[in-house]
Structure formats: structure tokens, C-alpha cells
Amino acid sequence: MPGISSHRIMSARTLRSAADLAHAGLLPADAMEAAARVGTRYSIAVTPAVAALIDRADPADPIARQYIPHPAELLTAPHEQEDPTADAPFTPVEGVVHRYPGRALLKPLLACPVYCRFCFRREAVGADGGVLGEPALEGALGWFQRTTTIREAILTGGDPLMLSPRRLGAILRRLEAMPHIELLRIHSRVPVAAPDLVTPALAGALGAVTKPLYLCVHANHAREFSSAAVEALGRLHRTGVVLLGQSVLLRGVNDSTEALEALFRAMLRARVKPYYLHQLDPAPGTARFAVPVEEGLALLRAVRGRVSGLAWPTYVQERPGGAGKVPLGPAYAGS
Structure with a gap:
């Protein structure tokens, strides 16, 4: 697949099957058959950086819960x-x-360095997702060129930072050359899940953008901000890219006051401003991660007095039918 040469290099070291996970000590042998069944429907990928964060002695490890396949993924709630x-x-x-x-x-592209077990695009993304072919990419960029009401172009996927610096830089240059586009934004897991991909060449491609560029880093637990991740984020920060953080409220990962506080503080230490805390989108097989909105509101109320306003994200939920996000609060007495 053109334009993702660095993904090819990394794939040799990424765990991509139930057997890989079991061999690495991340999956009990008696769970391998069920995990393999999950893998036939939803892609598996755990990078070396993520594998190193998992506490193999903790059956409830919050990092493992995000990435290790579970049989409940094959059950779709109504x-x-x-x-x-x-x-x-x-x-x-x-x-x-x-x-x-x-x-x-x-x-x-529709490929990622890791595949989250709660992903709302889990039916579309995967190891064979690949990149847009040249005709399709030209068609997409042509649409942006023609649609002059667009002020902000948001690169997502898949994970745009999986692209080679050359290809990513070329796309960004095309977009920023359009007079009506004022802002560029990229959503990515790479800085925390595969920080080795944040090379000087990649940082240079982002730093060459002259219009405002925002990078939304997806992380859900404080431990994801490893020393390598912080170093990668620092490299990006020094280019002038504005770093924002987005997270999903997840049962067993960050559904406590302590976990959310630690996550937001870790973001700020890494020069990442918490931006969005998402209510879980109802993708198939994700019910085990769901936290009721009322509980989420209570958690945020508890966190509010313990952190700086800089650490405060907007708690949002996607409305049905593609109607977009709405802020959920929380509200306070007397407001």
C-alpha cells in the first residue's frame, strides 16, 4: 500500500492475532480460541509500545482492556x-x-497502529483498510476545493499519522493552499500508541504547515503517557502544532474520579489540553465499556474541584442519526 511504509516496518513487531497475544503473555491460553473468533470480525493490533504498558499480573488492567479482544464483542445489544x-x-x-x-x-486511510475494542468505526477500519487510491484522494480533495463553505478540514480515519511524512505532507499542503480553509486538524492515536512513528520527518511535515494545525491525541488512561509518548508529543509541540486531548469514558478504564483526574493531569504534563471526553458511541459489541451518562456527570462534578480549569474537557455525546455532538454538562446548583 503506497504511502504507509513506516506502517510496514512497524507491522513486523505489532501483535496481530490471538496467537501473538498469547505468545506475548497478554492472553491466557484458554482464551485464545474465543479471541481468535473475535479477530475474524474485528482487527487486532497491539504495538510494542502498548504491550509494554500492560500489567500482565493484573486481569483488570485498564490498558489491556482497551486492546485485548474479548468474546463479548461478538454480542450486539439491541x-x-x-x-x-x-x-x-x-x-x-x-x-x-x-x-x-x-x-x-x-x-x-482506514488503518490504525492499534485497534481499540470500543471503536465506533470498528466495522470499517482494519489492517487491510489501506489508503485512498490516487483517483479517490483526488476526488476527495477536489470536493474540498469546490466546497467553499468549509473552513476546517479534519484528517481522521484510520489514523492519518500512519501515512508516510511525504504523503501526509502533500495532503496538508493541498488543503492549506485552498483559500477558504482556515484550520487543519488531525485525530491520532500514534503519539501514545506508536511514538516511534513520530520521527523528525513526520514532525517536519506537520511543522511545515503555515495555517493553524491542531492535533487531537486520543488517550484514555494516564499510563498511556509513557516517557516515549511524552517525548514524541514534545517533538510535535516544538513544531508549533497545538495539542488537544480526546478521551472516551470507558467502564474499567477511566470510570473513577481518580482515573479521570490522573488522565487529565497526565495530558497537561505532556502539553496536551484536554478537549473532549466522549460518551461511548453504541458500536456493535461495545456494551461492556458503557458508563451511564448520569454516572459520567457525577464523576466530572467530583473531578471539577480537584483540577485546574486547564484540565477540564467538554463532556459530549453523539446524537442519533448523525445529528452531531451535544455537550452534556455537568450543571451545578445555582447556575
């Missing part, structure tokens, strides 16, 4: 949806999602 954010109805051309008047998503 409220769960294959496309919970309704990307498909808002796709004017391949690779583009246009839900809001002034901004749109560009999905240049």
Missing part, C-alpha cells in the same frame, strides 16, 4: 448500530464526511 455516528449518509464522495456546514472529515 441499541447498538453498525454506523453509530452515521458517517455513510453524510459521505458526498469517498473519503469525505460532511456533517457540519463549516467543517468536514477527510479519511485518507
